[in-house]
Amino acid sequence: MKGALAFEWTKLWTVRSTPWSLFAAALLTAGVAAVVGVSAQASAENGFDTARPAPHTVADALTLGQLAVVVTATLAVTGEYASGSIRTTLHSVPARGRMLIGKAAVVTGVLGAAGLCLSAIGTASAAPLMGETGSFTAADAVGSALGTAAYLAGLALLATGLGTVLRSAAGTITAMIMLLMAVPQLTQIAGIDWLETVGDFLPSAAGVVLMTQDTDPYGTGPAALVLAAWGLAALTGGYVTLRRRDA
Amino acid sequence: MSGLSLEIAPGKVTGFLGPNGAGKSTTMRMITGLDAPSAGSATIGGRPYTAIRHPLREVGALLDARAAHPGRTARAHLLGLARSNGIAADRVAEVLELAGLTAVAGRRVGSFSLGMSQRLGIAAALIGDPAVLLFDEPVNGLDPDGVRWIRDLVRSLAAEGRTVLLSSHLMSEMQETADHLVVLGRGHLIADAPFGEVIGRSSLNAIRVRSPHAELLHRHLLGLGMAVESKEAEEIIVTGGSPAEIGDLAFRHGIPLHELSPRRATLEEAYMELTADSVEYGKREGI
Numbered sequence: 001m002k003g004a005l006a007f008e009w010t011k012l013w014t015v016r017s018t019p020w021s022l023f024a025a026a027l028l029t030a031g032v033a034a035v036v037g038v039s040a041q042a043s044a045e046n047g048f049d050t051a052r053p054a055p056h057t058v059a060d061a062l063t064l065g066q067l068a069v070v071v072t073a074t075l076a077v078t079g080e081y082a083s084g085s086i087r088t089t090l091h092s093v094p095a096r097g098r099m100l101i102g103k104a105a106v107v108t109g110v111l112g113a114a115g116l117c118l119s120a121i122g123t124a125s126a127a128p129l130m131g132e133t134g135s136f137t138a139a140d141a142v143g144s145a146l147g148t149a150a151y152l153a154g155l156a157l158l159a160t161g162l163g164t165v166l167r168s169a170a171g172t173i174t175a176m177i178m179l180l181m182a183v184p185q186l187t188q189i190a191g192i193d194w195l196e197t198v199g200d201f202l203p204s205a206a207g208v209v210l211m212t213q214d215t216d217p218y219g220t221g222p223a224a225l226v227l228a229a230w231g232l233a234a235l236t237g238g239y240v241t242l243r244r245r246d247a
Numbered sequence: 248m249s250g251l252s253l254e255i256a257p258g259k260v261t262g263f264l265g266p267n268g269a270g271k272s273t274t275m276r277m278i279t280g281l282d283a284p285s286a287g288s289a290t291i292g293g294r295p296y297t298a299i300r301h302p303l304r305e306v307g308a309l310l311d312a313r314a315a316h317p318g319r320t321a322r323a324h325l326l327g328l329a330r331s332n333g334i335a336a337d338r339v340a341e342v343l344e345l346a347g348l349t350a351v352a353g354r355r356v357g358s359f360s361l362g363m364s365q366r367l368g369i370a371a372a373l374i375g376d377p378a379v380l381l382f383d384e385p386v387n388g389l390d391p392d393g394v395r396w397i398r399d400l401v402r403s404l405a406a407e408g409r410t411v412l413l414s415s416h417l418m419s420e421m422q423e424t425a426d427h428l429v430v431l432g433r434g435h436l437i438a439d440a441p442f443g444e445v446i447g448r449s450s451l452n453a454i455r456v457r458s459p460h461a462e463l464l465h466r467h468l469l470g471l472g473m474a475v476e477s478k479e480a481e482e483i484i485v486t487g488g489s490p491a492e493i494g495d496l497a498f499r500h501g502i503p504l505h506e507l508s509p510r511r512a513t514l515e516e517a518y519m520e521l522t523a524d525s526v527e528y529g530k531r532e533g534i
Contacts, residue, residue, distance in 0.1 A: 006330035007327050010323065010326055010327040011319070011327050014324075014326075015319055016318055083317055088315060088324075088371065090281060091302065091303065092303055092328050092331040094279070094299065094302055246276075247281045
């Protein structure tokens with residue numbers, strides 16, 4: 001397993017797409033968090049109650065920033081199929097389960113760490129612009145950072161599993177955009193109760209709970225379980241595909 | 248693929264031949280666990296490839312030159328492989344040197360020519376110093392220097408006692424390199440024999456005999472069951488006999504000989520004959 005982890009770590013950091021995607025995620029998070037912060041402050045000056053801890057703006061910022069993160073995880077898998085290097089990978093680590101767990105562990109770990117950084121970046125970007133409106137405690141900052149890390153780690157598992165099933169970057173990223181952005185909208189606008197309940201259990205809803213330390217519709221513990229379930233389901237699908245289809 | 252049963256021996260270069268689509272690459276993919284056989288098994292030292300803990304240390308494979316991420320440098324590609332199998336990182340510089348890629352080690356693989364990619368694939372196959380090597384069409388895209396390099400490398404790897412399975416479309420290349428031949432046709436085994444034996448079985452091995460009494464000799468040879476073909480008034484082509492038998496026969500009958508020259512079939516001729524059979528008669532086992 002040590003070899004498989006070292007292998008995946010080396011592969012992740014020796015292609016340009018990884019640092020560039022993470023850099024893009026940082027820029028998007030900083031930019032959107034700043035806009036959200038300015039907007040909250042302006043509304044507050046006009047008498048609306050928009051006070052919220054500055055770290056919570058990261059949840060809004062990541063609606064866009066998460067796409068760059070998803071791209072990182074997706075390319076770690078589909079880049080192998082596109083280039084044919086999956087054959088080299090499976091020559092080196094032929095046990096399918098070990099290869100997939102190694103890849104998922106490295107991608108999840110890196111993106112979880114990226115979540116901590118993005119939370120700090122978003123907070124640092126929004127807080128000075130929000131003033132009193134965005135005042136927060138150390139507990140807010142830590143909770144939000146851990147929640148962001150957990151959410152992005154969950155997305156990493158999801159994208160790794162889905163990428164292994166679909167084997168194409170375009171297909172995987174499209175499916176992820178549908179799941180993270182389109183489906184949540186649809187479940188809300190229809191105004192059907194059971195559909196809204198379904199919407200509560202989508203990864204993005206669980207992510208918002210985690211990033212804002214919310215208690216509605218459920219707390220952070222159940223939210224982490226919901227995300228883990230999505231990630232494990234995708235990873236299981238990936239494992240079955242790896243075992244059944246020739247590389 | 249059906250009914251293919253092979254054992255590849257160490258210390259020799261086993262040439263793997265067959266028309267396009269005969270199943271050469273598929274066989275190699277099955278050996279390394281990329282494709283699963285619908286029945287039967289492919290094992291290395293008695294174990295399936297997927298059960299080997301550090302496979303790069305036991306089996307090196309070049310199945311497809313384009314099997315590296317184009318955005319990664321050659322050195323990074325090899326470093327990843329080394330780490331995956333617990334191989335010392337020093338080995339990366341060694342195989343880069345061996346493959347003649349030291350000068351371009353820091354370049355991205357996407358900028359490599361086919362020949363350079365082949366060299367990188369060979370460096371990757373050798374990184375774990377494995378006892379078994381599988382090379383699928385290694386000389387594709389290589390310049391004459393590269394072709395010669397591969398030939399010498401493959402010969403020296405076998406001389407070190409390694410097991411080498413080499414497929415190639417280039418008959419002249421195989422003639423220079425292989426000790427043992429495995430010929431596939433339409434997923435069936437057509438031949439599995441030492442190089443000399445495959446050539447020896449060809450009907451194109453013939454002996455040219457020139458004699459002023461060629462006609463008389465012709466009749467005596469037919470009597471011994473050899474196949475004889477008249478070329479010119481004083482020349483016949485004999486198959487199915489040895490120069491010694493023909494010479495002795497001529498001596499017994501007092502027939503003077505002006506020439507007695509054996510001509511060996513080339514691998515290409517022997518191969519064409521074998522695979523023509525496989526196409527004509529479909530399934531045929533052995534030779």
